[in-house]
Amino acid sequence: METKEQFQTAEQEENEALYGVSQETIQALEDALEDNKVEEVARLIEPLHAADVAIVIEYLPPSLRHNLIELLRPKFDPEILADLNDIVREEVVEQLGTEDIAKAISKLESDDALSLIEYLDEDQRKEVLKSIPIGERVILEEVLTYPEDSAARLMQREIVCVPNFWSVADTLKYIAKEKHLPEKFYDLFVVDPKHMPIGGVPLSLLLRQPPATKISDIMLADIKRIPAFMDQEEVALLFRKYGLVSAPVVDEGGRIVGMITVDDVVDVIEEEAEKDIMLLGRVNESDFYEPLLSTSYSRIRWLMITLLNMVLAATVISQFQETIEKMVALAVLMPINAAMSGNAGMQVVTVTVRAIATRELGGVNMSRAIWKEVIVGLINGIVFGGLMGAIAALWFSDPALGMVLGGALILNMMVAAVGGVVMPILIDRMNMDPAISAGPILTTTTDLLGFATFLGFARIFLI
């Protein structure tokens, strides 16, 4: 108890200082913007980290947001754009215009610059690239030839490469003098004459060696070379699995072309998990910041699937109108079967979709996973079929009715289990995203089958 309370207080006390922007600050800013007190606004914004300014911009209602951007325009910090949510960023980019965006982008390292350019539409992108100095433009244009969501799009071109015959002293001197190094780096990469990475040296290791030591004697040869075409989700899995902080990116010839650092990967991990959460919940990713009408539209598109599903289910039920008329208890009980098997199936879909995404489910353990789900489905079918059958039998004093409901439940929960694990695997094999379609396909199946089997069994055995 005491620990918990202590915990709460410590948390509350520290949060404001740590998060840099308090509710009071945002409120004060809203007031200052409403009253157009330019100096007050500047005073409040000045001490904030770019990530916090981004939060303030997101929190503000659209009209005040517009005013704030105008005030920030003369010395707009491009890092703010990188931290903004997609929807709000688009708005701000629109307002700032291509010239100011180009100016901002030129100040960034290549990976940050790129991630901003990626968010522009085709026309804006051309405009902005035109205004960027030729040296940087060529680099950006080259990286843009790689597919979206590939490793190359995450990497920065600025890297520290050294040959393996250098000594520690040579290396330290090079780092101290060389102008074109990344702002932050954690590993040096050791390259051969063809510029292929052959090892890595963490800075903390470098610092603990005598100056005369050869790089070849201390480098770690067991580095992970990321192919430029690798999907960003794979990159994230590699970083997580091997606890990497930075890794070299290589082109198809195996030559080093850049590096990926863990801060870019942290965002990918969060994004990829977020995408699955939202898709399994049948909403769009950026839903929270979407304008009202576009939220409404994207939700309607997902709900249309439910509507279609339910109209099909109603069609199935309508085939049994006579049966229901003769025995209204069927109408009372029929939603149970569809709901139970639908929920049981979604449990399996959730587990399977994530196991595929995190590579826990691969070729080797696939048949074991499927068998497990089949048996779990059978056990749970028997448990709930028995339980619900007994309840129905007692409720309507009709053992035959209980057996019909119980039997239909066992059958449907088995089908839901098998479908729940096989469907995502098949969809993944077809190179489509199982998080999007596995759920809707499965619940439609369990709904139709749920009503059809229960009412069908009833017509055969009870009427």
Added chain:
Amino acid sequence: METKEQFQTAEQEENEALYGVSQETIQALEDALEDNKVEEVARLIEPLHAADVAIVIEYLPPSLRHNLIELLRPKFDPEILADLNDIVREEVVEQLGTEDIAKAISKLESDDALSLIEYLDEDQRKEVLKSIPIGERVILEEVLTYPEDSAARLMQREIVCVPNFWSVADTLKYIAKEKHLPEKFYDLFVVDPKHMPIGGVPLSLLLRQPPATKISDIMLADIKRIPAFMDQEEVALLFRKYGLVSAPVVDEGGRIVGMITVDDVVDVIEEEAEKDIMLLGRVNESDFYEPLLSTSYSRIRWLMITLLNMVLAATVISQFQETIEKMVALAVLMPINAAMSGNAGMQVVTVTVRAIATRELGGVNMSRAIWKEVIVGLINGIVFGGLMGAIAALWFSDPALGMVLGGALILNMMVAAVGGVVMPILIDRMNMDPAISAGPILTTTTDLLGFATFLGFARIFLI
């Protein structure tokens, strides 16, 4: 098209080399273990990274897993334990026994040692701690007094602290000579005489300064001090927001007690997102590796909620048996209302639960978020109420029936929208996890209300 194909091939080619363990290797290992070819097993395991050995162990069926652990026992690498999934780890720990575990733990840095000890039960923990040398034991026992999931449990005690009056040369000399430094580090922390952190120096910055420079002149004062009691989810949000690679942890007196590095945080981000995905899908977190019966049991517990929900719904429907008898079309249409509002509500719950988890939804924008959902709910209610009402009216040639269904849908989708945003907020305010209970409470509400309003309206207006 070409890019996509290229992408696929490059991916497949490289994956094996990068992931270190191919399906063929696992198959060969299974065969060698089955035939008890000890040397062949050793030859296959030898080149693998600990994370890959963990994967192999997870993939193997239980009996072969047991054999492999016995073969690995003499020189068991404790890193393997850290990489194992919870369920499998417990099995392996059980098999290895406390003495061998204690030996393994003594070799690890404090954060890795701690994360292993955390997974032991009370008795095992005492046994293991007894067998650990006193110096390390005291440190571990102290950290164990902090609450689970707190920052202290993530940190390592090994840190590099320097006073601000040192020069760069002093610092480099200290790092080169000092024995008790962390294996890997990315920042130095600058502390005052009371051992309070006053700044940080990234290694890549340190290396680019003239030797005579004072640390106080180059240190970054804008560091984030993590309170030892802070929840790990908050820690992950801070790292992500500010792109941190390492950060000092401070006790309640503000003194530095350890540091957290980004590799620990990457796991937390993944874990926290995974937890929400699984809870929203109504399954347990570690479901995929759980033994069959315990998977079945934990799924049954979640499905019991659905069962209860559906029995309540059946009770509601049973109140309208006479109405249904008079008009069987009601039985055909009644699942539509419950399903549509249930799905619409879950969309809102998903968005709200994640917005709370990622701190996008805070005190300031709460009323705006609620209003947005209410209006979206109204719009979508009108769209689907109108559409479905028209379909029902045409299908059964009964405009009044269409109006009843449409009206009920509008009402229920509004309620679902409001409930979907307000419920998670209230549950969060009560310091409970909205990912667990918001979904079940909401769908029960929409189901009961869905049947009650549609059938109720029908009794009033149609019969």
